Amino acid sequence: MAQVLSMNEYDEMDRPRIQTLPGFYGESLIEGVVIKSLDVFSDERGYLMEIMRFNDESMNAGEIKQAIASYSHPGMVKGWHLHSVQEDHLVCVTGMIKLVLYDYREASPTYGVLNEIFMGERNPRAVFIPPGIFHGTKNIGSGISLVIGMPSVYYDPDNVDERRLSPTDNDIIPYDWECRLE
């Protein structure tokens, strides 16, 4: 049983984290990353959202070469992934995920900065990730999540532009994928 103190200790305790943008935690947005809010159009038949226009210069969408559907089981982490050339465009269209980014570009003004982006059906976003930024996703919902990935290069199994780090055992990224309870 913790020692009972008094409100005199109030200022010694942790302050709550504040979301500076809906669904975003981080000291600042990593340089070059774009988070775009998506509109959801609903009626009694269902709902629709545009996930990407290939002439959207704000997302460098003209460079997109293909689209993939990446499904994750509840609680599953995919990452850390790192590309040297490939740009990624991600939209979670089913369920909710946590997308975590870590700037690994030494020349970047946000080198070493971590971003957490909680996105999906309850916070529809399209995210542009430049190369040199580690990224990973965690399905934080109770069902399968579906992420549409739109990379700027064609997938070449003989020359994959991707390197990976364990999400739980690496000495580069100071991040714990467990839910932060507070």
Ligand SMILES: Cc1cn([C@H]2C[C@H](O)[C@@H](COP(=O)(O)OP(=O)(O)O[C@H]3O[C@@H](C)C(=O)[C@@H](O)[C@H]3O)O2)c(=O)[nH]c1=O
């Ligand atoms: C990415 C990709 C994979 N594959 C095949 C080969 C590979 O062994 C298998 C599983 O691929 P991955 O392990 O890369 O899949 P996954 O772990 O779901 O990761 C993918 O998720 C999206 C959100 C990303 O951000 C990408 O980095 C991509 O790696 O699918 C393709 O055929 N085409 C592709 O474009």
